[in-house]
Amino acid sequence: MNWNDYAIYYDWEFELICTNQREDIHIWKALAKKFGDSILELCCGSGRITQELIKDAHNIFAIDNSNEMLDILRAKNLPNLEILNSNMPTFKLDRKFKFAFISYSSFQQLLTLEDQITCLNNIHDHLEDGGVLAMDINPRICEGEDILPRTHSYTAKYPINNSTVTMYTSYRIDRINQVKHWRDEYLEIPQNGEEQITYVDxxxxxxxxxxxRLLFEKCNFEISNIYGDFDKGEVSEDSENMIYVVRKK
Ligand SMILES: C[S@@+](CC[C@H](N)C(=O)[O-])C[C@H]1O[C@@H](n2cnc3c(N)ncnc32)[C@H](O)[C@@H]1O
Known part of the structure; x- marks a missing residue:
């Protein structure tokens, strides 16, 4: 996964195409108010959620393993924020938190059970007694055909350098391991100059x-709530996001 190459497009593309996901901020604000401070954010990226929680006067310790995403966050010059470039299953800090969270299905970037267990055990070690972990999970990753051939997604003006970006997406689903692999292609055409292609896997x-449920049980978390949407609605067959709120046992 090359988040470093994608970082320049992240905030811009999010505003452009991620309509439903932007509703997630409501639940992170509500959970931070209920369980913070101190807050550990994993996979913070360029700080889409971080910056909103800081506006609510929270103190955040934010971790991500993409230097380019973190550079964008650093450039926002936010107060009450500590930043670390590290990996969610293996980061080590000599302090503990009341509340940890992982937004935007980012936990699902861990592709093996082993990495997921290592990560949850690591977070467990970094929570105070009775501390809370929350994450949103997309339960529909492997829906659809096994393969989507290269398909035009959008063409839009990219205001950062007045170029035009065309994005093509494709994917394949590994049904054995229940993993979907996307390859997105960003074709950037500047007003004057050479076109450039960035591939993002x-x-x-x-x-x-x-x-x-089994994963949390194995890693000594008890489930406090499972919500079926970002407004704390009930889980249903139609839920597109599941928000797990679990407590350290
Ligand atoms: C979808 S973005 C989420 C960014 C932000 N939390 C949001 O909701 O907009 C996923 C982030 O996870 C980070 N990431 C991926 N694997 C990671 C890992 N193993 N440890 C830490 N960060 C990771 C990427 O660098 C990227 O910034």
Whole structure:
């Protein structure tokens, strides 16, 4: 996964195409108010959620393993923020937190059970007694055909340098390991100058509700709530996001 190459497009593309996901901010604000401070954010990226929680006067310790995403966050010059470039299953800090969270299905970037267990055990070690972990999971990763051939997604003006960006997407689903592998292609055509292509590979693992229940149980978390949307609605067959709130046992 090459988040470093994608970083320049992340905030811009999010505003352009991610309509439903932007509703997630409501639940992160509500959970941070209920369980913070101190807050550990994993996979913070360029700080889409971080910056909103800081506006609510929270103190955040934010971790991500993409230097380019973190550079964008650093450039926002936010107060009450500590930043670390590290990997969610292996980061080590000599302090503990009341509340940890992972937004935007980012936990599903861990593609093996082993990495997921290592990560949850690591977060467990970094929570105070009775501390809370929350994450949103997309339960529909492996829906659809096995293969999507290269398909035009959008063409839009990229205001950062007045170029035009055309994005093509494709994917294949590994049904054995329940992983979807996307390859997105960004064709950037500047007003004057050479066109440039950036390839972004992202893979996510399917995580059903029963799978997550077993995983949390194995890693000594008890489930406090499972919500079926970002407004804390009930889980239903139609839920497109599941928000797990679990407590350290
Ligand atoms: C979808 S973005 C989410 C960014 C932000 N949390 C949001 O909601 O907009 C996923 C982020 O996870 C980070 N990431 C991927 N694997 C990681 C890992 N193993 N450890 C830490 N960060 C990781 C990427 O660098 C990227 O910034």
């Amino acid at each position: 992202i893979s996510l693992k399917e995580c059903s509700i029963d799978y997550m």
